[in-house]
Structures are given as C-alpha cells and as structure tokens.
Amino acid sequence: MKTVSFRNKDMYWDIAADIHFPPNFDEGKTYPTIISAHPIGSCKEQTSGNVYALALAREGFIVIAFDASFQGASGGEPRSIEDPVQRVEDFRRVVDYLVTLPYVDEERIGVLGICGGGGYSINAAMTERRIKAVGTVTGANYGRLMRGNFTRLDPIGAMERMAKQRTAEARGETLHVDDLLAPSVEQARAAGVTDRDPLEATDYYRTTRGQKPNGLNRSLLSHQAAAVGWDAFHLAEVLLTQPLCVVVGDQVGAFGAYRDGCEIIERAASKKKELVVAEGWSHYDLYDKPEPVAIALARLIPFYQENL
Template sequence: MQTVMINHLYWDIAANIYFPPGFDNQKTYPAIISAHPIGSCKEQTSGNVYGEALAKEGFVVIAFDASFQGESGGEPRYIEDPTLRVEDFRVVTDYLVTLPYVDENRIGVLGICGGGGYAINAAMTERRIKVVGTVTGANYGRLMREGFSNYDPIAALEAMAQQRTAEARGEAVRVDDLLPASPEEAKQNGLTETDLFGATEYYRSPRGRAPNGVNRSLFSHQAVAVGWDAFHLAEVLLTQPLMVVVGDKVGAFGAYRDGCEVIGRAASKKKELVVVEGWSHYDLYDKPEPVSQALAKLVPFYKENL
C-alpha cells in the first residue's frame, strides 16, 4: 500500500493506493476508486475491506478521504457538502490518469453508504468513470430531507442559516457528533433501531473504530445537502454498467429503498440489483459472510466491464 496526497483546489486529498499481487509498474492495470461512507475514512470499509479485496483480484484501488475530513485538507473541518464530495472523484480521477500503470480507459468506482450516492452522482458527468458499483449506497440528500432533519427540512435550513450567521460574526462553530459514544450508551437511551445501532456498533467499538472515522458534521454547512439529490438525471446521464448491492434487513437509513430506486431510474443498459439476504446495512461494511457475498458479485462485474 502507498499513501499519496493529491492536490485539490487549495488543499490536498489523502489517499491510500492498494496494489495487486506481483504488481509491476511497467504494466497497466484497471483501477477502482473506493469512496467511504458519511463520517468515515479511507482506513475503514472502503480501504481495509473492499479496497484490499479488490486489489487482490488484480485491480489498482485508490481509497481516499473526503475533503475537509480524515487526513485530507480543507478548512473548516467536518464539512459534508455533496458538491465538494462529487468533485473529489474528479480530482482523484485526474490523479489516476497521470499514473503510467493505470489504464485510463478502465477506471471504475465503488461507493459505500453515502459514498455510493456520491459515486453514482459523480459518474453521471465524469465520463472517465466507466463502471459503477455501490455497497449499501444511500442518497444523502434524501436522508437530509427526511430522517436527518426530523422530516422538517425547512426548519433545519432556517436553523442552519442562523448558525452560519452566528459563526460569520465570530461565535463558536457547531460540530454535531452524529452517534452515541458507545453501543452500551445507545442501548441505555433506547437507540436500538437497526441502522442507528449498527452504525454505533461499527464506529464506536473496536470492530470498526479508526482515528479519523469520527462521524462529525459542521452544522452550518449542511444546507447544500438538503437541496441535493444523488440520483438527479439518472434517467438521462447514468449510462455506465451499474451494480447495486444491498442487504434485505431494512433500516432507517434507507439504502434498500435507494438501491431499488436508482436501479429503476438508471439509463444503464447493464444494471443489476444484488440483495444479500439476511444482512443489514452495517453488516455489509466488514462482516466476512455478507462481504464475501457482495464481492462474489462485484469482482466478476468489474472484471467483465473493466
């Protein structure tokens, strides 16, 4: 594995590159951009699970930290802006096409959770991305208009506007911690819904904890997400081969619903919805059995289309 810094507008994106066995930099390889979930980082599921597994199958995989998050630059910290998240894909693609060992005509993308929604949206207008795969992909804009704003997006926008004005006048920034501190605390507070508890169990325990997987969000900069839709114009612009992997244990974050929606809407002639039975959103992050089922479909999909 190699860690690199990729220049963005006025900051750098941090990324880990995973190489196939017997890698030879005199040869060319297909490449996959692996995008982490909301509040996650490249050292979690996008890199250490799917990145490593796809590299073992012959792909160069680059897992990157979103701008303003993880080891990537950008101030203020913890911005979750879909427009900037999508631009990250273009910048990473710019970097890949400069590498002599990457075949510029064989670049695909894999997005997990919110990274899946971003990957789909990026591929619509970034035509250097030839293949799209998602694992329990979610439309972050829909989440912001629904559960993440208590189903009152206008009130949320008003609060964001007030907070941004306060910060512009020098008051303290508001950074929201999106999860309970531990699975035990979640249980004590009755926060046992499948996806919310699954997220806590993954991010707030040794199972998935990583220094940069902090699940924090700068509240004053969330307004763009409320008005954003990952699948806008999918009927016209999403034409690449598409594979969407979801679990059938449905939770509040809505990946199953989003997966069904984008498969129905995509203009892609080759598209497949893969339902991993008996497993939930966060099971697909790292648990060996559901991950192996996902990879059993994704690996041949990428090999055939890249």
C-alpha cells in the first residue's frame, strides 16, 4: 500500500488516498483499477479501505481508497462538510489523478461505494464516462435520507434551522457540528434509539471494531441543506448505462439501503445489472463481518473481472 496526496489544477486543497496494489505488482504493466468510496462520516481506513480495497487488490486490481474533501486526511475548510456535489466531484478528481499513473489502464477504471459512498458512486458514474463499471455495498441515497429520517420527516423545518445557522456563522458565530452517533450503544438506547441501523452504526464506529481517528461521523449543520434537494438516482433511467452490481442485506433498518438497492436496479438504464441479497445480514454486517463480506465479494470480484 502507498499513501498519496494530490491536487488537480482546478482544486484548492489536497485529496488523501491509499493505493492498494495487487500481489507481484509490476510498475511496467497496466492494471484494472477500482475507486473505493467510504460511507458518510467514515474515512479511507475503515470498510472502503481495510476490508474491500484489501480484498479486491488481492484479486489483481489496483484499488484507491480516498478521503472525501473536507473529511479525513483530505483538505478543505471548514471541516465536516457533507455536500453531495463535492462528494461526486471528488470521483472526477480521483480519476484525473489515476489517468496520470502509468500503471493504471484508463479504459478499465471502476468504482465501489459503501453506504452513502454507494449513492455517490452511482451518481458520479452517470456523468463520469471514464468509470466503466459500478459496484455498491449497502449503498444508500443520501438525498432521500435527508428528506426523510435524517431530518425527522421535516425537511423544510430542518432547512430553516440550517439557514439560520448559516446566517449566524456568516456573522462570526461558532460553527455548529452535529455528532451523528451517540458515544456508545448503551447511550443510544438510553436516548430512545431502537432501530437496527443507528445502533449497529454506533457499534461499528464507536468501538474497537471499526473506530478510526478520522472516522468522525460529524456533519456541519450550516452546509447540510444542499443534500436535502439532491437525489443520487436522478436521471438513472437515461444516464446510468455502465454495468451495475448492487449488494444489500435483507435485515432492513432506518437507513433504507435495501430499498435503495431495489430501486436503482429497477431504474438504471444499464443492460447488465444485478442485485445481490445477503440473506440474514444487515447494513453494518456488510461493512466488516467475514461471512456477509464474503457473500458480497463472491459476486463483486467476478463482476469487476468481467467488466474491467
């Protein structure tokens, strides 16, 4: 593995990434390459990097796991911005970097997105034609979440609060950053959380199971409004034509990845598309638990081999 940082000509900050190389890597050859995108509030050292990137690299792919702008080790100020437009643009920035590397085959670049990174991967591929194949693992449409459970089914009221906070910050008041998860599962339950997804997210991100210094699960309130009006699947019936492999678990929770997976498979214009259901497993099981991850990889590996 090699840790890199790069800045393209149109950028004002650096993107940080880890490049995972296949066994017996030869810099004189060219390789199919996969961009691995982390979940919302996550970082490249978590599931996108230390699980899926490692596994795909072992199968002969170069895999680049990157931190989103304003998050992780990447640049951008203020911190903890979760803006879908920037998140999608990051994919173009990564592709721009990859095509400068002599060992990357520019005609064989694919993408894998986990959770919110899955929705971003789908949206990016619609207009980034250098991406030739799209895979997602428990991919979620962040815009739908922001119009639903993430704003307690009151998107207009939430945007009013965001607008007031942005005005306050423009006048010099302190930034308001939301912690998206409780400090522990016990505290989440004590606060009345009962749904599977936020409880399992807390178990992953707030314990030694998945906790990493840059996996902060924080979001700047004043910059959240753009996501409310965004839709990861907009125009998928026309623009999403690349081969598509969508992996979901059938133990559903409030974040709705199962629903989103079924929807995008139905809507995508892709002639080659497949829904893989990991029966008996949940959204966060697919982040790192060996058995469901094996189910995902059993289809993703041949999918990328066939289409890259």
